[in-house]
Amino acid sequence: MEQGNRLNSSLDSVSQSQGLNETSRNHRSALFFLSLMCYCITVLVNVCLILTIILDNELHEPMYILLCAFCMNALYGTAGFYPKFLSDLLSPVHVISYSGCLLQAQVLYTFACSDLSILSLMAYDRYLAICRPLEYHSVMSKQRVMKLTSFFWLTSAFIVALNLFLTYKLKLCRPYINRLFCVNWSIVSLACFPSETSINEIVANITILICILCGVFIVWSYMYIIKRCASSMENRAKFMQTCVPHLISLSTFILTILIDIINNRRSSADLAKTLQNFIAMEFLVIP
Numbered sequence: 001m002e003q004g005n006r007l008n009s010s011l012d013s014v015s016q017s018q019g020l021n022e023t024s025r026n027h028r029s030a031l032f033f034l035s036l037m038c039y040c041i042t043v044l045v046n047v048c049l050i051l052t053i054i055l056d057n058e059l060h061e062p063m064y065i066l067l068c069a070f071c072m073n074a075l076y077g078t079a080g081f082y083p084k085f086l087s088d089l090l091s092p093v094h095v096i097s098y099s100g101c102l103l104q105a106q107v108l109y110t111f112a113c114s115d116l117s118i119l120s121l122m123a124y125d126r127y128l129a130i131c132r133p134l135e136y137h138s139v140m141s142k143q144r145v146m147k148l149t150s151f152f153w154l155t156s157a158f159i160v161a162l163n164l165f166l167t168y169k170l171k172l173c174r175p176y177i178n179r180l181f182c183v184n185w186s187i188v189s190l191a192c193f194p195s196e197t198s199i200n201e202i203v204a205n206i207t208i209l210i211c212i213l214c215g216v217f218i219v220w221s222y223m224y225i226i227k228r229c230a231s232s233m234e235n236r237a238k239f240m241q242t243c244v245p246h247l248i249s250l251s252t253f254i255l256t257i258l259i260d261i262i263n264n265r266r267s268s269a270d271l272a273k274t275l276q277n278f279i280a281m282e283f284l285v286i287p
Contacts, residue, residue: 028089028090031089032086032089032090035082035085035086035089036086038082038285039078039082039086042074042075042078042082043075043078046071046072046074046075047071047075049067049068049071050068050071050072053065053067053068054068060142061142062125062140062141062142062145063122063125063126063129063242065142065145065146065149066118066121066122066125066145066149069118069149069153070115070118070122070249073111073114073115073118073153074111074287076107076110076111076114077107077108077110077111077112077115077284078284079107080103080104080107080108080111080181081104081108081181081281081284084096084104084181085180085181085281088180096182100182101177101182101187102164102167102168102182102187104181104182105160105164105182105183105184105187106157106160106161106164108181108182108183108284109160109163109164109183109184110153110156110157110160111284112257113156113159113160113207113211114152114153114156114157115253115287116211116214116215116253117152117153117155117156117214118149118152119214119218119246119249119250119253120152120214120217120218121145121148121149121152122246123217123218123221123222123246123250124217124221125140125145126221126222126225126242126243126246127221127222127224127225128140129238129242130225130228130229130235130238130239130243131224131225131228159207159210160207162203163184163200163203163204163207164184166199166200166203167184167187167188167200170188170191170192170196170197170200171191171192171193171196172187172190172191172192173190173191173192174190175190176190177190180281181281184200184204185204188200215254218250222243222247225239225243226239249287252286252287253287256282256286256287259282
């Protein structure tokens with residue numbers, strides 16, 4: 001017990017990540033250049049879209065406001081990953097403070113949950129626009145969309161903070177995280193007493209259930225949209241113009257998240273470290 005307390009005390013100050021393998025280290029210059037280029041493109045494109053929507057009064061409509069929120073959330077999420085990752089590529093030692101590790105997990109999980117909530121609002125927006133057009137402007141006003149977006153972002157941040165608060169209360173006995181970045185399950189796996197993580201697992205499963213319900217809501221919305229569009233040429237054209245890009249974004253996001261969840265839940269010791277690293281970071285890069 002005393003030894004566990006001493007180890008936990010050291011983790012309060014420093015936690016080490018072991019995500020990069022020898023192959024990654026041998027090509028760190030190329031990886032740094034590609035990662036920096038990817039981050040710069042991400043920032044440039046999203047900032048351009050945000051400024052375009054803000055400065056053009058004709059784009060101050062619910063769908064474009066949601067797109068703007070989507071881009072802002074992308075900047076928020078990638079800021080939690082790329083700066084630390086680029087720093088690790090330049091450093092022989094990959095160390096992050098325990099508080100910094102929790103902060104990074106907070107940012108990345110909030111980013112993922114907020115993305116899903118914004119996609120849910122986009123689906124509802126398209127449902128109203130196509131299936132109930134007479135009610136659209138009264139239900140989806142600009143002010144209401146901004147309030148809903150803010151509410152769901154704050155709710156996502158609170159749910160994630162609750163999960164990480166429970167993680168913070170655990171006593172940890174190992175300082176090594178075998179990931180490129182900090183996530184809640186990898187921190188929980190360092191617990192001295194696995195029996196104490198039952199509450200963490202319950203809250204984590206409730207969080208996953210909420211995310212699944214958001215996914216079910218999106219599917220429900222699009223079932224009605226597709227049913228409505230099937231009988232009208234005008235609605236089919238509207239569907240192709242506004243819904244197909246949303247569905248591509250949605251499919252990409254859900255696919256990358258599912259791959260990451262499956263990789264986390266199963267034993268992946270037989271997978272090459274480079275492949276594990278790609279799977280771990282794809283939900284931050286591809287969408």
